[in-house]
Amino acid sequence: MDSTRRKLMLGASASSAIALAIAAGLMKPGSAHAIELKANDFGVNDFDAVMNEIGGLKAQSSAGIDIAIPDIAEQGAIVPIEVYSHIPGSESIAILVENNAIPVVAKFEFKNGAIARIATRIKMAESSPVHVVIRAGGQYFHASKSVKTVIGGCGDESFTSGMKSQSNK
Amino acid sequence: MAEAMKIRADLIGNVAKVKCLINHPMETGLRKDKAGQAVPAHYITQISATLNGVQVMDGQVGSGISRNPFLVFWIERSKPGDKIMVSWVDNTGDKNSAETTIG
Numbered sequence: 555m556d557s558t559r560r561k562l563m564l565g566a567s568a569s570s571a572i573a574l575a576i577a578a579g580l581m582k583p584g585s586a587h588a589i590e591l592k593a594n595d596f597g598v599n600d601f602d603a604v605m606n607e608i609g610g611l612k613a614q615s616s617a618g619i620d621i622a623i624p625d626i627a628e629q630g631a632i633v634p635i636e637v638y639s640h641i642p643g644s645e646s647i648a649i650l651v652e653n654n655a656i657p658v659v660a661k662f663e664f665k666n667g668a669i670a671r672i673a674t675r676i677k678m679a680e681s682s683p684v685h686v687v688i689r690a691g692g693q694y695f696h697a698s699k700s701v702k703t704v705i706g707g708c709g710d711e712s713f714t715s716g717m718k719s720q721s722n723k
Numbered sequence: 724m725a726e727a728m729k730i731r732a733d734l735i736g737n738v739a740k741v742k743c744l745i746n747h748p749m750e751t752g753l754r755k756d757k758a759g760q761a762v763p764a765h766y767i768t769q770i771s772a773t774l775n776g777v778q779v780m781d782g783q784v785g786s787g788i789s790r791n792p793f794l795v796f797w798i799e800r801s802k803p804g805d806k807i808m809v810s811w812v813d814n815t816g817d818k819n820s821a822e823t824t825i826g
Contacts, residue, residue: 662780662796663781
């Protein structure tokens with residue numbers, strides 16, 4: 555019951571932020587993006603639902619997507635990931651962590667010379683498949699990689715002590 | 724107000740590799756502090772980049788990005804003197820941006 559309330563609050567705050575962004579002219583509603591992530595997708599904890607939203611369920615698997623992520627992440631709070639799509643005409647990269655409370659991590663659009671390649675650091679609550687959905691020329695492509703976490707990354711601050719004992723890499 | 728962010732662009736051939744480090748707590752809203760109180764959600768919702776004022780990258784992000792987000796992206800057809808700007812907005816309406824010139 556408590557957690558439902560929190561999810562509701564999270565959804566509400568996320569959508570108001572997007573509304574603000576729209577008001578500020580930073581995001582145009584319904585522009586350019588074929589499939590737009592809804593604001594509250596960042597509060598949804600149903601992996602299949604959000605995968606569907608983002609085009610992942612109708613995506614074909616592709617070998618043209620490089621995902622560089624450790625097989626074993628020492629601490630889930632900071633997992634480095636690099637995604638590079640070699641599919642011609644790639645327009646966007648979405649990153650999802652299946653077992654996270656909020657599976658969708660980010661979606662990046664590339665245009666005007668930007669290469670469909672992104673490197674960042676993500677949180678992983680526990681060991682999970684990490685999914686990547688690419689949109690290229692109106693089609694969707696999918697690749698995934700399984701990552702084991704030694705220490706989960708969405709909980710308390712204990713990961714800093716864990717980091718010291720795991721510094722063998 | 725938001726802390727300063729770092730940005731750096733290196734030219735490799737005609738491709739600019741842009742690295743960007745943002746100071747931000749990226750609180751999910753699911754975490755509890757030591758007193759057991761939920762820490763309010765506070766995370767970046769959008770990160771975008773421009774090359775000489777033209778948008779090249781637009782990211783919708785959530786709290787699944789690690790604290791102090793680090794981002795690397797690549798822009799083709801870049802040359803020395805080009806200006807790259809990265810800006811972000813968070814769920815509280817706070818925002819910041821940083822600009823660099825390819826050297």
